[in-house]
Amino acid sequence: xxxxxMMDKALNTTTTKIAARNVNVYYGDSHAIxxxxxxxxxxxxxxxxxxxxxxxxxxLRWINRMNDTIDICxxxxxxxxxxxxxxxxxxxxxxxxxxxxxxxxxxNPFPKSIYDNVSYxxxxxxxxxxxxxxxxxxxxxxxxxxxxxxxKDRLDAPGTGLSGGQQQRLCIARAIATxxxxxxxDEPCSALDPIATAQVEELIDELRASFSxxxxxxxxxxxxRVSQKTAFFHLxxxxxxxxxxxxxxxxxxxRTESYITGRIG
Amino acid sequence: MTDxxxxxxxxxxxxxxxxxxxxxxxxxxxxxxxxxxxxxxxxSVGLIMLLVLVTTIVSRGTGAFQQTFVTLxxxxxxxxxxxxxxxxxxxxxxxxxxxxxxIVKSAMKETVNGLxxxxxxxxxxxxGLLSKSAVAQLRAFVLANPEQIGxxxxxxxxxxxxxxxxxxxxxxxxxxxxxxxxxxEQLDLVDALVAAGVIEKSFNLDFIxxxxxxxxxxxxxxxxxxxxxxxxxxLVVLALxxxxxxxxxxxxxxxxxxxxxxxxxxVNIANLAAVPSIVYGILGLAVFINYRHLPMSxxxxxxxxxTLMTLPTIIISTRASLKAVPPSIRDAALGVGASKMQxxxxxxxxxxxxxxxTGTIIGLAQALGETAPLLLIGMVGFIASNAxxxxxEGLLSxxxxxxxxxxxxxxxxxxxxxxxxxxxxxxxxxxxVTMNTxxxxxxxxxxxxx
Numbered sequence: 001x002x003x004x005x006m007m008d009k010a011l012n013t014t015t016t017k018i019a020a021r022n023v024n025v026y027y028g029d030s031h032a033i034x035x036x037x038x039x040x041x042x043x044x045x046x047x048x049x050x051x052x053x054x055x056x057x058x059x060l061r062w063i064n065r066m067n068d069t070i071d072i073c074x075x076x077x078x079x080x081x082x083x084x085x086x087x088x089x090x091x092x093x094x095x096x097x098x099x100x101x102x103x104x105x106x107x108n109p110f111p112k113s114i115y116d117n118v119s120y121x122x123x124x125x126x127x128x129x130x131x132x133x134x135x136x137x138x139x140x141x142x143x144x145x146x147x148x149x150x151x152k153d154r155l156d157a158p159g160t161g162l163s164g165g166q167q168q169r170l171c172i173a174r175a176i177a178t179x180x181x182x183x184x185x186d187e188p189c190s191a192l193d194p195i196a197t198a199q200v201e202e203l204i205d206e207l208r209a210s211f212s213x214x215x216x217x218x219x220x221x222x223x224x225r226v227s228q229k230t231a232f233f234h235l236x237x238x239x240x241x242x243x244x245x246x247x248x249x250x251x252x253x254x255r256t257e258s259y260i261t262g263r264i265g
Numbered sequence: 266m267t268d269x270x271x272x273x274x275x276x277x278x279x280x281x282x283x284x285x286x287x288x289x290x291x292x293x294x295x296x297x298x299x300x301x302x303x304x305x306x307x308x309s310v311g312l313i314m315l316l317v318l319v320t321t322i323v324s325r326g327t328g329a330f331q332q333t334f335v336t337l338x339x340x341x342x343x344x345x346x347x348x349x350x351x352x353x354x355x356x357x358x359x360x361x362x363x364x365x366x367x368i369v370k371s372a373m374k375e376t377v378n379g380l381x382x383x384x385x386x387x388x389x390x391x392x393g394l395l396s397k398s399a400v401a402q403l404r405a406f407v408l409a410n411p412e413q414i415g416x417x418x419x420x421x422x423x424x425x426x427x428x429x430x431x432x433x434x435x436x437x438x439x440x441x442x443x444x445x446x447x448x449x450e451q452l453d454l455v456d457a458l459v460a461a462g463v464i465e466k467s468f469n470l471d472f473i474x475x476x477x478x479x480x481x482x483x484x485x486x487x488x489x490x491x492x493x494x495x496x497x498x499x500l501v502v503l504a505l506x507x508x509x510x511x512x513x514x515x516x517x518x519x520x521x522x523x524x525x526x527x528x529x530x531x532v533n534i535a536n537l538a539a540v541p542s543i544v545y546g547i548l549g550l551a552v553f554i555n556y557r558h559l560p561m562s563x564x565x566x567x568x569x570x571x572t573l574m575t576l577p578t579i580i581i582s583t584r585a586s587l588k589a590v591p592p593s594i595r596d597a598a599l600g601v602g603a604s605k606m607q608x609x610x611x612x613x614x615x616x617x618x619x620x621x622x623t624g625t626i627i628g629l630a631q632a633l634g635e636t637a638p639l640l641l642i643g644m645v646g647f648i649a650s651n652a653x654x655x656x657x658e659g660l661l662s663x664x665x666x667x668x669x670x671x672x673x674x675x676x677x678x679x680x681x682x683x684x685x686x687x688x689x690x691x692x693x694x695x696x697x698v699t700m701n702t703x704x705x706x707x708x709x710x711x712x713x714x715x
Contacts (some may be wrong), residue, residue: 031577048527064600065595066600094602094603094604095602096600097599097600097601097602098602101600101601101602102596102600103600104593104596104597106590106593108593108594108596108597109597110597110598110612111594120598120601120603120611121601121602121603123608124601124603124611125602125604171597174597174601175600175601178601178602179600201594223409
């Protein structure tokens with residue numbers, strides 16, 4: 001039995017975490033994402049690159065159904081998380097979002113204490129039975145987000161009082177506190193300076209051990225630095241998807257080549 | 266060569282020199298200066314108006330807080346008040362206020378004689394200096410303290426409103442020529458009694474805490490009972506308008522689908538805020554009194570009508586404060602797996618609370634000062650003589666409200682009521698200023714920055 005579990009786990013790590021099949025997204029009349037097929041592996045960092053408005057952030061938000069709140073939005077095709085269609089009628093988006101944490105472009109800590117920011121997710125999902133367990137979760141999450149040493153003496157201070165880079169790492173800590181399986185990051189470094197960016201990138205690489213990370217970025221260097229797989233979106237199409245090294249050194253599609261060499265975008 | 270200013274052949278400044286203003290810049294600067302002047306003028310006019318308003322109210326209204334009192338030693342004659350001498354309370358109660366009149370008259374007469382004042386006035390005219398409420402005051406005292414019968418007790422009676430007006434300068438010897446209520450001889454006596462210290466002006470707590478009085482006794486009229494009426498109405502408004510208003514705005518702002526129906530609702534709420542308040546009054550009359558048969562003149566009905574009137578204000582301000590919470594906070598909550606309701610109640614609502622509270626307090630202040638709807642449900646013109654003692658009595662027994670009381674006083678004939686109307690306005694304004702100050706302080710204190 002044990003070995004079976006082990007086998008399962010080993011199998012899972014090499015298999016697909018998220019699979020998108022023929023996904024089309026419409027905002028009213030505009031066709032934002034056209035027939036996208038992509039497979040995101042577990043324990044890898046997958047980068048979505050492409051010019052502004054190409055649909056990469058939209059696609060990311062579809063993975064944890066944040067666009068449900070937008071009425072005019074419509075999606076066709078399947079997005080599978082661990083083989084289950086997340087747009088199935090029986091799926092409650094709240095439950096899904098606990099498994100697919102989202103980190104936003106602009107750091108958006110709650111105007112509460114650092115401790116409350118991190119403990120909020122575990123609290124509403126009932127992950128801690130008592131105060132001690134909660135303390136443990138908060139410390140663990142802050143450590144994994146590489147911000148523990150900076151804030152351990154002022155957990156009661158407001159999260160909004162931190163610097164931009166610290167706020168973003170706090171938001172990452174908040175997202176991983178609920179132990180999601182997938183961590184979705186929407187341009188997490190676009191509001192940060194190079195030093196904070198470097199810290200967050202380092203963090204992303206460490207998080208790969210526990211999560212499957214999807215990162216949307218405008219910076220091709222960043223995609224090259226942190227990701228193992230890269231998807232290039234252009235005008236709503238998934239132009240090319242493959243190992244990062246291949247995309248950046250030997251792209252198959254001429255549009256990808258034009259974009260990474262700076263001729264379009 | 267380096268000293269340019271000494272050179273007479275220095276070329277003229279270029280046409281587009283930055284050192285000289287061109288025509289367009291001059292015109293623009295002038296327009297800006299004019300606009301600033303208009304703004305300052307507008308603010309000055311506003312401030313002057315405010316100043317005039319406040320000085321008028323204060324100068325006319327402060328008199329109401331002072332009242333003229335007559336201090337008399339009254340001998341509570343046993344022969345008049347308790348003929349049997351048994352101190353049986355039922356026997357004492359049989360003596361009506363008319364029975365107390367001779368006692369007051371003789372007390373007045375003795376005081377005048379005791380001071381050695383010469384006057385040709387009859388004892389009835391002497392007692393006429395006192396308020397008509399004096400006998401009632403005396404009777405109430407005797408009924409409460411029957412053991413005092415037979416003794417001489419010092420009393421402070423209210424002076425009649427003409428005497429009060431004479432001391433405040435409202436009544437003059439010229440103005441009373443055709444006045445049957447007072448004669449120049451009586452005023453002579455008043456002068457003498459003031460000199461002797463029997464008649465004096467002092468602060469009158471009864472104006473703030475007492476009940477309204479009939480047309481003949483303006484000196485005894487007070488705001489207290491109508492204040493209770495307003496208080497109970499505000500309790501109803503707060504208990505109904507705040508939860509309904511907040512729930513409605515949360516639903517409309519956060520949960521409702523955006524379609525033509527919610528658009529219609531939104532437009533109508535904005536329109537309702539501008540509906541004249543008398544319309545709410547007639548609605549309240551039709552629905553609550555004629556259809557539901559709730560009691561007339563009751564603060565409960567007044568509160569229900571004012572709730573209808575206040576709801577749009579509260580909904581609009583609460584929606585505005587909910588809208589002001591950045592969407593990133595909602596995203597953040599949803600992103601960690603909070604449900605829509607959790608994101609609203611854990612994050613959005615606490616951030617919107619200061620704005621929401623401010624809106625509620627301003628809505629309440631608006632309701633507190635509203636008169637027109639109360640006209641139609643019978644809360645104007647009603648004189649409640651006793652303050653309500655229980656919650657249900659306060660809600661259901663007929664009462665007035667502060668602005669209705671002011672309106673009532675302002676339309677009465679006796680000029681003594683006019684002063685009380687202004688005094689009532691001071692009290693009402695103090696309430697409103699306090700509420701608005703609390704609103705501002707709450708907003709300042711709890712406003713969060715993000």
